[in-house]
Amino acid sequence: MASITLLLPERSRLPGALPAAAARALGRADREQGQAGSDAQLRRHFLLPEQWSAAALTRQLDCGDAAGALWLRADPAHVAPDINGARLLGWGEGLGVDQADTDALLPTLRPLFGDAGLQLDAPHPARWYLRLPHGIRLPEFTAPEEAAGEDLFAVLPQGSSDEARRWRALITEVQVLLHHHPWNRERAAQGRPAINALWFWGGGTVPEQVRGPYMNVRSRDPLLQALARAAGASIATPADPGTGVVGDSLVDLRHLRTLEVFALQALPPLLRSMARGEYDALLLDFEDGTRFRLTRGQRWRWWRRPLAALAE
Template sequence: MQLTLLVPELIWPEPADTLALGQLAAPGFEWLDAHGAMLRSPRQAFEQALADVFGQTNSPYGALRVLGEPTGIDSNAARDGVWLCADPVHLRFHHERIVLADAGAFEISEEEAATLVADLNREFADVGSFYTATARRWYLKLSPAVNPEFCPKSASAIAPLSAIAGRRIDGDLDGKPTAITRWLNEVQMFLHLHPVNEARQMKGQPAINSLWLWGPGALPAPADPGYAAVWSRNPLAAGFARAAGIPNRPQPKTLADLLAHASDDAQLVVLDELLGPVLYEAAEDWRSKFETLERDWLQPLRAALGGPLTQVTLIAPTIYGKLQWTISRGERWKFWKKGQPVTMLARQLAEAA
């Protein structure tokens, strides 16, 4: 079996942070780093790295994520029309800069989401229809009557949510106003005055004062990326799989679980547990989840390369760039290769940036 693991934010973005990296035991990762050939390419968001492993460019993330939604929305609706992710966010000024917080950084109830979306649909019915899959994941399906110039022609022209959550977005808002940014200003004014936000502010909660509109487009033609199955709980990964006609299986808890249920053909596993802690600067949570990943996936890979696995490719989009290690079965015999602690690798990557 050839196994590809996609693990966003595998390396903590602050090399000197001892809370995350101090005395972090990672023999499995260190062995992979020592024995695998590492390639470093320019930085990519998780969503873009996911598109890469499916051989896609300019991916319509909105339609694809709808297609992969397990509940809350008719996923087959993604096969018709132009969709965008329209995720609820909070914009605030911090040191004279605009910072975006996505709904992973604050609480939003299903009732609040349903009320806001229903009222957005009444107010902006001429533009399209809003949908919620969960309180945190919203969508906009554009009306066929909307001018094609309303959205950027390239889905990659708008940063995916994981690339801007918790960060300054001044640069993303600069430039010549477009039809969609002018309309978004109207949406923001509508949300600012909405009773849901008035109630949230009375309770000291951040207002849902904007939407992040990204990933516009219609579903692409099917393409075969060469995997027999995709294993993930991420709706965007599930959507890529469905669009390619590949089964999307529930994410296994461990490598042993995967090997017990997967065929001998090429497999893709998406392990995105480390992404949230990095986006929300939760060092202790990242460390705990890394230790689980190390125990359940990385350490067992060494033995599995002597058994059912013929090759492992580990892909990690990080702040240091997109890192990729490839290790084949024969590499495990090179006993003289020694790994280095994760914190040392992080420092080297930061210095070489």
Template sequence: MNLHLLVPALFWPDPALPEIYRDLPLPGLENLLAKCSVTKDKSEGIEAWLCRAFGAAKQQDWPVAPITLQTDRAEDGEAATTENNRWLRADPVHLRLERDHILLADSHVFRISSEEAKQFTDLLNRHFAGNQGISFSPLRPDRWYLRLLEPPLPHTHLLSEVVNRDIRNKLPFGANNTFWRSLTNEIQMLLHEHPLNQMREARGELAINSVWFWGGGTLPESLVSPYTNVWSNDVLAVSLASACNIDHAPLPVDATMWETSARTGRHLVVLDELQGRAQYRDAYGWRESIKEMERRWFDPLWRMFRRGHFDEITFTAPDESSSKSFTATRSDSRKFWRRPKPILIYGK
């Protein structure tokens, strides 16, 4: 059996805070990484990594929207027909002006109900009715879709690339740049005046005052999976597995439960709970999450590896500065001279 773990933000992204690793016992993870050979690539978001892994070629963007639409529409009871249609994700966000920055917050830090999403998008659809075929679909409270007949799709940045960052230099660009800036401004004015946002702010909740356009394109004609099974709660990973007609299941609670269900083959397990903590620089939350991940996943996997359970095990850890992959084969478990090092060393 081969196991590939995709673990975004496995290492803390801020090198100026090495003390985050102090008194952080991770023997299972450190022992596993010690047996691995490592390669380092340029940084890319988890969405880009998944698209590339499953053969979804980049269009003007990585075509996340038409791929995840298949899953969201199917779960919503709609026919998942996206062929020849151009789709963008238009996810609800909160923008905050901070000194000379405009920072973006996503649904990691706010809640939005299905009814709120429907009321927001109903307003937008009424306003833009008949305007160049613009139509918003809130198939999930925090995942909205824009179907576009014209103009050409813009180049955008992945949502994961802009969370908790200044967005001024990351707005849509390319063909019809003026149209997209104007559309965004108009949406922001409409949302700002919506009574729902006044009610949200009165309750101490963040206003939904903008959308983030990203992941546009058409449905790829063919996808190829390097895996036989995918275990994930991430909608893009699930959608890619479904499009490739391979087995997929929600992420089990821990590696022991996963082991009881996994059979021979090539398995992708997506452990993405650290990502939001790292994006929002929640140091305490990140430490607590990785300690729990050690208990539920890394330590049991280390014991499975020592028993010869895997032909090959790989960790891929994309972050804001690079993407590192650590790979070990069954024979590497016997290389006693590869001694564990503190996780800080691997994160450099």
């Protein structure tokens, strides 16, 4: 029989009192604590090398040409000044970037990167890439999900190395070009935020091997789709239901932001399905590292008290 795993956000993002059925089921579940963070959460479900590249994986998903090259994501972004400096407030699909934006901005930026020996392209409006020369040394870049809302100075490449200084200078040149670009006035007139930066992250090459236990992965996240494809799983998205292959399944619900959607819409049908014997186990994996494992036999743990809230 199969199992279903739900990838979920940090429990703090789903505050409130659990409904009775969910409270009872989670109170009787087995619970364990793992490492927090998005990288650790993905590593619980996919066997990856110590250093792996989100840019190369999503490039392979988008274009199929990532092998044999070094890649860096260069996603369109919006940064805004505040009293202490500036902060990343949006990037990629969150900015509503479309092909018209790419067509307007990419020709202005390409010569800047070409002069530095880098090749910029955008096979998807929200996912831009730099192809880098082999042997180039990269500083440490911060993923946008981790940098969002933080002081920009704290999440840009740090240190006094030549690489860090070179990339900080390039980031500044990009911001100057985009700040003065007339297309951003068009976006402002349409009530959309300016694309006034590129966010660099996820650098590296395609991993030699990605392994995972799942036959099916359902997600709207391109990175998780890329991991699933590399591991040989069937991929389902909101637009494509996939092949329906029977087997262990991973379902990505990290976008949830209300307890009601999780506890009243997502969880109850899964509990009923498990009670009917349609699968063996349900694993809830939260980004803060907390995991609940639910099985049919736990219904006999009537002495355990219900869980009042996820954060309990």
